Amino acid sequence: MLSGAMVLASAPVPARAQMATSLGFHIVYACFGIAFPVVVLVAEWIGIRRGDPAALLLARRWSKVMALLIAVGAVSGTVLSYEMGVLWPGLMGRFGAAIGVPFAVEGVFFFVEAIFAGVYLYGWDRLSPWAHWWSGMPIAVSGPLGALSVVAANSWMNQPTGFVLKAGRVTSVDPFAVYFNNATPYETPHMVLAAYMVTGFLVAGVYAVGLWRGRNDRYHRLGFAVPFTIAGIASPIQLVVGDLIARVIERQQPVKFAAMEYVPRTARGVTEWIGGIYVDGHVYAGLGIPYLDSILVAFDPGAKVIGWDSVPPALRPPLPSLIHLSFDAMVAIGTGLFALAAWQGWEWWFHRRIVRTPWFLAACAVAGGAAALALEFGWIVTEVGRQPWIVYGYQLTNSSVTVASGVEVTFAVVIVVYGILSIVSVAVPVIMSHRWRTEGPSAEEAEQVPYGPPAPRSASP
Amino acid sequence: MSPSPSPESLAVAIVLFVAIAAYALLAGADFGGGVWDLLAGGAERGAGPRRAIDESVTPVWEANHVWLIFVLVLLWTGFPAAFAAIMTALFIPLSASLLGIIMRGAGFAFRHQARGLRTKQITGAAFAAGSLITPFLLGTVIGAIVTGQVRYGGPAGAGSLTGAGGLAREIAAWTTPAALLTGALFVSACAYIGAIFLTVDARNRGELAVANYFRLRAVAAGLVTGAFAGTTFGVLSFSSPYVFARLTGTALPPVAISVAAGLAALILLLARRTRGLRVAAGTAVAAVVAGWGWGQFPYLLPTTLSLQAGSAPANSLLAVLAVAGLGVLFVAPGFALLYWLQQHGALAESPTTGSLRQAAELAGQPLDQAPAPARDSHPVVMTIVLAALGAGAVRDILARARTGRRAGKE
Numbered sequence: 111m112l113s114g115a116m117v118l119a120s121a122p123v124p125a126r127a128q129m130a131t132s133l134g135f136h137i138v139y140a141c142f143g144i145a146f147p148v149v150v151l152v153a154e155w156i157g158i159r160r161g162d163p164a165a166l167l168l169a170r171r172w173s174k175v176m177a178l179l180i181a182v183g184a185v186s187g188t189v190l191s192y193e194m195g196v197l198w199p200g201l202m203g204r205f206g207a208a209i210g211v212p213f214a215v216e217g218v219f220f221f222v223e224a225i226f227a228g229v230y231l232y233g234w235d236r237l238s239p240w241a242h243w244w245s246g247m248p249i250a251v252s253g254p255l256g257a258l259s260v261v262a263a264n265s266w267m268n269q270p271t272g273f274v275l276k277a278g279r280v281t282s283v284d285p286f287a288v289y290f291n292n293a294t295p296y297e298t299p300h301m302v303l304a305a306y307m308v309t310g311f312l313v314a315g316v317y318a319v320g321l322w323r324g325r326n327d328r329y330h331r332l333g334f335a336v337p338f339t340i341a342g343i344a345s346p347i348q349l350v351v352g353d354l355i356a357r358v359i360e361r362q363q364p365v366k367f368a369a370m371e372y373v374p375r376t377a378r379g380v381t382e383w384i385g386g387i388y389v390d391g392h393v394y395a396g397l398g399i400p401y402l403d404s405i406l407v408a409f410d411p412g413a414k415v416i417g418w419d420s421v422p423p424a425l426r427p428p429l430p431s432l433i434h435l436s437f438d439a440m441v442a443i444g445t446g447l448f449a450l451a452a453w454q455g456w457e458w459w460f461h462r463r464i465v466r467t468p469w470f471l472a473a474c475a476v477a478g479g480a481a482a483l484a485l486e487f488g489w490i491v492t493e494v495g496r497q498p499w500i501v502y503g504y505q506l507t508n509s510s511v512t513v514a515s516g517v518e519v520t521f522a523v524v525i526v527v528y529g530i531l532s533i534v535s536v537a538v539p540v541i542m543s544h545r546w547r548t549e550g551p552s553a554e555e556a557e558q559v560p561y562g563p564p565a566p567r568s569a570s571p
Numbered sequence: 572m573s574p575s576p577s578p579e580s581l582a583v584a585i586v587l588f589v590a591i592a593a594y595a596l597l598a599g600a601d602f603g604g605g606v607w608d609l610l611a612g613g614a615e616r617g618a619g620p621r622r623a624i625d626e627s628v629t630p631v632w633e634a635n636h637v638w639l640i641f642v643l644v645l646l647w648t649g650f651p652a653a654f655a656a657i658m659t660a661l662f663i664p665l666s667a668s669l670l671g672i673i674m675r676g677a678g679f680a681f682r683h684q685a686r687g688l689r690t691k692q693i694t695g696a697a698f699a700a701g702s703l704i705t706p707f708l709l710g711t712v713i714g715a716i717v718t719g720q721v722r723y724g725g726p727a728g729a730g731s732l733t734g735a736g737g738l739a740r741e742i743a744a745w746t747t748p749a750a751l752l753t754g755a756l757f758v759s760a761c762a763y764i765g766a767i768f769l770t771v772d773a774r775n776r777g778e779l780a781v782a783n784y785f786r787l788r789a790v791a792a793g794l795v796t797g798a799f800a801g802t803t804f805g806v807l808s809f810s811s812p813y814v815f816a817r818l819t820g821t822a823l824p825p826v827a828i829s830v831a832a833g834l835a836a837l838i839l840l841l842a843r844r845t846r847g848l849r850v851a852a853g854t855a856v857a858a859v860v861a862g863w864g865w866g867q868f869p870y871l872l873p874t875t876l877s878l879q880a881g882s883a884p885a886n887s888l889l890a891v892l893a894v895a896g897l898g899v900l901f902v903a904p905g906f907a908l909l910y911w912l913q914q915h916g917a918l919a920e921s922p923t924t925g926s927l928r929q930a931a932e933l934a935g936q937p938l939d940q941a942p943a944p945a946r947d948s949h950p951v952v953m954t955i956v957l958a959a960l961g962a963g964a965v966r967d968i969l970a971r972a973r974t975g976r977r978a979g980k981e
Binding site: 174177178180181182184185186187188189191192194195196199200202203204205206207208210211213214215216217218220221222224225226227228229231232233235236237248280281282283284285343346347350351353354357407408409512513514515516520523527531534538541542545 | 629630631633634636637639640641643644645647648649651652654655656657658659660662663665666669670672673675676677679680681683684686737738741883884886887889890891894897898901902905906908909912913916917918919920956959960963964966967970971972974
């Protein structure tokens, strides 16, 4: 264990921070990769079906933004593939044969997505309308299936199954058991629904601002209604799924659940804490509801809930306050988003109209950001809650990190690069929308030379 | 000599090298486009070639890029120990190549929306610089592997670099003459294959001046690539005796094929023929990849980790092969469609205003009229939504009841 002790001495903090940063950014782009094609295809479908110029214009403009986000998502996905090896050679060298299986499947879906993105995004003018619409279907289908595969890899880290370990080496692998591990069935729908919510609320928010400013035309109403409907349908399902997951976590990863709910000691009739900070056995500034945690876990006020004292201190997740508050914030935001969707749903069901109250539109404007925050909080709960394990119950994060020097440098570069990427991928759509609003169609049509002096176009055919 | 590899690990190794060859050819051509973009001169003079590069690269580069991810996935699933050792020993060039990949992809994507000349130049420079450094660094990685700079150090797969040496060793691994030469070879090979593809694309579009522009550059890049290939080959004789001995012995066929195909491509270029040009040049490049694999057989990491010793358990390898089969089934037709459409000029960046015309055609009415009224109710959609909600609620209640019963029994 001497080498293990040496590795422990060089704490994996920069590596973990780098992985967390890259994943934290990529997960938002991934949401757009999963859900945006559906939003665009619905708009295009309305446009073709009804001959609606507003819907078609929306679809085309969204597809421009989609081209940008898919490109950034593709490179940022590459970053993660590299980091699996560059940062965690101890994980991949030992368990690559098992965890690699879902990634290999993901490769096929990634191919399908990238190929048909090329056809869909650049085939607007030469393909017939319906042929073009169908060329987008493979993107919409491969998004969630790709998510299934990647999330299956993460689920496997939480619930590792399907391999035989002999003398520290994986000697046999059952690919199906790896792919369909115990956590895949709930982690995947949670992530895919989150993707629809993040994308839908973010896109709808843009048009909510437009409506708020009084641009109450068909273009803005559709631009709001299409993504909001998709996110709104996902919201109640997400509440149900999330509720189920919490109870499954309680059984499968009781220590993670204990950190999520502040359960230091295994006990019956456990208090549910809402908010609050945990310091040395006390919860400060939290609202404690007696017996509620036991009721939520087993529908019984006397039910036993396992606390983190069930494992030695070295095997407990760090920062229970971070995990608990992230969990609470995610639940709170999810519930709020559901309320927003229900409000609009009610109005549509009975009055067939979009709510135009400033309160509602203001909430919608920030709903996308809130959904993205909830996504990040959920990610923190999953990942920090799994610590100190990288493969739950089998391998510690400490013993997986690279021995190469220079992670501090790459971490700094990653922060800078992702900072630039995020700023630009927010700023560019904003600039694009400003141009669309202020310039006539002729200015846009003139702008087709990708690089070079703006004016002369003599070289083009 | 280590025992010969099992059929499945040999099969995965072949799939891996096919994927590497595909990446080298397809993404290599896109990188080459970036290199020519970099060398196209000032904004005014370079506008023509840059537009041609953009037209050829835009719809396909992402799909081509996925080959790299597929290569990584194949490597870590099929040969995890080799993956871990490579990623540890070559941390620096790999991390730096990642920066190149980001610059290339993001620069390219953002450039399409840039308006002012200055922004275009900045984003274009990121694209071009990324296209230059990525193949160079990936080349040094392969040079380091071939020359045995990545050594397998144990089951943990961390390589033998843990002890003394540290940073100095990490830098030395990929800065040997052979590795640097391989990097240069990769850049010139990308420029070469890129110029070939651009020549044919421009000819197909009927832009003869642009085609000739790239034809001359393809000749130059081909000669430079040949010179680099010859020098690298010579350097291998002392920096990697094992691979050199195989390349001049058992593994001679790919070397011969590469030379012959390269010469054939050169003759076609000089004769201004485009028929068969891409095949000849592609064969020359793919044969180099094949020669590399064949040359270091049966080693994953010459000469410390053999294919047999570094392979994942058989079931993982079979799963990878099954996935590759799925890929042939689903991905190959997709690629065929993508390239067919691209070659027939069906894929291009288009202004969004086209939708207005399209809508007018579809509706068969002038644009200023309101669209057809929407239907007021959607019974099918509502049924599905309510059914989904109801099913979720029922499932939730049942799960609650079950856990409640179980807790009660305890």
